[in-house]
Amino acid sequence: xxxxxxDIVVGRLPHYLRAxxxxxxxxxxxxSSQELSERLGISAAQIRxxxxxxxxxxKQGTGYQIDYLLNQLRQIxxxxxxxxxxxxxxxxxxxxxxxYQGFTDRGFRVVMIFDNxxxxxxxQIGPFTIQxxxxxxxxxxxxxxxxxxxxxPAANAQEVADMLVQAGIKSILNYxxxxxxxxxxxxxxxxxxxxxxxxxxxxxx
Amino acid sequence: xxxxxxDIVVGRLPHYLRAxxxxxxxxxxxxSSQELSERLGISAAQIRxxxxxxxxxxKQGTGYQIDYLLNQLRQIxxxxxxxxxxxxxxxxxxxxxxxYQGFTDRGFRVVMIFDNxxxxxxxQIGPFTIQxxxxxxxxxxxxxxxxxxxxxPAANAQEVADMLVQAGIKSILNYxxxxxxxxxxxxxxxxxxxxxxxxxxxxxx
Numbered sequence: 205x206x207x208x209x210x211d212i213v214v215g216r217l218p219h220y221l222r223a224x225x226x227x228x229x230x231x232x233x234x235x236s237s238q239e240l241s242e243r244l245g246i247s248a249a250q251i252r253x254x255x256x257x258x259x260x261x262x263k264q265g266t267g268y269q270i271d272y273l274l275n276q277l278r279q280i281x282x283x284x285x286x287x288x289x290x291x292x293x294x295x296x297x298x299x300x301x302x303x304y305q306g307f308t309d310r311g312f313r314v315v316m317i318f319d320n321x322x323x324x325x326x327x328q329i330g331p332f333t334i335q336x337x338x339x340x341x342x343x344x345x346x347x348x349x350x351x352x353x354x355x356x357p358a359a360n361a362q363e364v365a366d367m368l369v370q371a372g373i374k375s376i377l378n379y380x381x382x383x384x385x386x387x388x389x390x391x392x393x394x395x396x397x398x399x400x401x402x403x404x405x406x407x408x409x
Numbered sequence: 410x411x412x413x414x415x416d417i418v419v420g421r422l423p424h425y426l427r428a429x430x431x432x433x434x435x436x437x438x439x440x441s442s443q444e445l446s447e448r449l450g451i452s453a454a455q456i457r458x459x460x461x462x463x464x465x466x467x468k469q470g471t472g473y474q475i476d477y478l479l480n481q482l483r484q485i486x487x488x489x490x491x492x493x494x495x496x497x498x499x500x501x502x503x504x505x506x507x508x509y510q511g512f513t514d515r516g517f518r519v520v521m522i523f524d525n526x527x528x529x530x531x532x533q534i535g536p537f538t539i540q541x542x543x544x545x546x547x548x549x550x551x552x553x554x555x556x557x558x559x560x561x562p563a564a565n566a567q568e569v570a571d572m573l574v575q576a577g578i579k580s581i582l583n584y585x586x587x588x589x590x591x592x593x594x595x596x597x598x599x600x601x602x603x604x605x606x607x608x609x610x611x612x613x614x
Contacts, residue, residue, distance in 0.1 A: 211450045211608075218607035226588060245416045282610045289606075296505035301602070303501065305563060306586025310603045311610065350613055351606065358510060375609035377602055381511025383431060391612055393605035397506070397582055398515045400598035401494075401556065402423035403416075404580035405487045405516065407596055408555055 213254050219244055220251070221277045225310075227270050236267035283311025290344050290373070292364050293355030294319035294334045297379050301355055302329045312351070316343060320360070337364065344371035351375040358382040365392075418459050424449055425456070426482045430515075432475050441472035488516025495549050495578070497569050498560030499524035499539045502584050506558055507534045517556070521548060525565070542569065549576035556580045563587040570597075 223243045227235055237248040237255075244251075255261050255273075258280055262268040278284040291298055291314050302314055317329060320337040327334055335343060344352075352373045356364050361380035368376060369386055378384055379395045386392055428448045432440055442453040442460075449456075460466050460478075463485055467473040483489040496503055496519050507519055522534060525542040532539055540548060549557070557578045561569050566585035573581060574591055581597045583589055589597050 212452075214611045215450075215608050217611070218604040221607065222601070222604065245420075247417075280611070281607045282613060283607055287606070287610060287613075296501045296508065300501035300505060300560075304586070304602070306601065306603060310607070312603060312606055351609070353602070355505075374613055375606070377605050377609070381509070391609040393609060395600060395602060395605065396427070396511065397509070397558070397600060398511060398517060399423040399427065400582050400600065401492070401517055401580070402426065402486045402488055402515070403420050404556070404582070404596045404598060405492060406419045406422070406485065408487060408492075408579055 209257055213257060216246060216250075216254055217277055217281055219246070220255070221274065221281065221283075224270050224274045224277065228274055232270055234267050235270055235273075237262070239267075278311070281311075285311065287312050287351050288315040288347065288349045289313065290315070290340070290347075290349045290352045290368075290371075291317045291355065292319070292337065292340065292352060292368070293379075294321070294324050294329060295355065295357075298355040299329055301353055301379075302332060314353075315347065315349065318343075320356075337367070340364075340367050341371040344368070344373060349373070352377070354378045354380055354384075356380060414462055418462060421451060421455075421459055422482055422486055424451070425460070426479065426486065426488075429475050429479045429482065433479055437475055439472050440475050440478075442467070444472075483516070486516075490516065492517050492556050493520040493552065493554045494518065495520070495545070495552075495554045495557045495573075495576075496522045496560065497524075497542065497545065497557060497573070498584075499526070499529050499534060500560065500562075503560040504534055506560055506584075507537060519558075520552065520554065523548075525561075542572070545569075545572050546576040549573070549578060554578070557582070559583045559585060559589075561585060 223240055237251045240251050241248040261273050289312055291301055294317050302317055307313055317332045318335050318337045318340045324334050325336045352368045354361055354376055358380045361382050365384045369390055374390055376392045378392055384392050428445055442456040445456050446453040466478050494517055496506055499522050512518055522537045523540050523542045523545045529539050530541045557573045559566055559581055563585045566587050570589045574595055579595055583597055584600045591597055
């Protein structure tokens with residue numbers, strides 16, 4: 205059943221969740237597909253259609269109950285729990301990710317950090333001791349971690365991705381500017397600042 | 410005319426551009442909406458419809474000429490030139506952005522870096538001398554920079570965004586986990602790793 209939802213729809217749900225979370229923090233109780241549309245730049249009809257794939261969340265005329273829809277979306281996206289993340293790369297980007305404040309209350313926490321540089325292995329980033337990438341496969345398998353963030357140079361990214369796959373990782377968020385080859389049952393998402401910048405230059409004169 | 414294109418369509422064009430750039434680097438000459446669809450997870454009909462808003466790029470039966478479409482998309486997105494970027498924040502994230510290899514040949518380069526920490530002002534990140542945020546408005550105005558990347562703590566992000574707006578910045582890429590309030594003529598995009606992570610947890614068991 206769930207497998208029948210197009211990935212492009214799944215990709216919009218976190219945006220709905222984030223908008224609803226902001227509204228909830230503002231103390232709001234009700235919203236509408238129109239308001240979500242204005243916040244997100246997605247048509248109200250599309251939002252209603254997307255949400256209707258998962259159930260009857262709104263009522264004609266009264267709209268959506270924010271906290272109810274929030275909890276439903278958390279369940280659908282499986283972030284009504286905390287997922288452990290293995291972070292690979294303890295350079296500038298990895299250190300920034302390890303200290304990132306935006307994971308709180310959104311379903312994730314970094315639990316281990318790896319690097320291949322002997323000069324940083326054993327040192328601390330906040331509460332974490334940086335481990336050698338040589339230990340990566342065993343450590344991830346032992347802890348049964350399923351999600352990894354990749355913050356290594358482009359030249360090393362595929363090699364590390366292969367190790368992550370071997371360790372049983374099923375979701376990789378890749379910060380390196382390179383496409384990864386992984387088996388079909390592993391999902392990869394890319395953090396690519398240029399995609400966002402190019403969307404804005406369209407509007408510049 | 411261009412203003413009539415929905416922002417959601419504009420947001421897909423950089424993804425088409427990136428896929429075509431990869432194909433071009435692979436030495437490929439022709440592609441199809443079907444192939445783009447498989448690479449991007451966007452329906453072939455949607456891709457054809459999006460591209461048809463900007464002109465006649467493909468021929469029924471032969472598909473799209475990769476380099477031609479690439480150049481057209483570069484013109485449409487205005488990245489057939491190099492845009493200068495002001496980077497604010499010289500911590501871990503800012504340093505990682507300053508060294509990021511993924512801007513090359515995609516229309517952007519960082520040209521100035523600001524921070525408010527006296528202990529880093531005046532020091533170097535690669536070719537850049539970190540300037541004080543006190544100099545931000547004048548420096549950006551003098552150099553006529555229109556795009557900024559924001560890599561400061563959440564607590565400072567709105568204050569810096571206000572300065573960027575005052576300096577004439579029209580596009581902000583925000584790495585801080587906070588929504589920014591800006592005038593209608595300023596575009597903001599967010600780098601939010603959680604959006605990507607939540608899209609993948611949907612598929613985890």
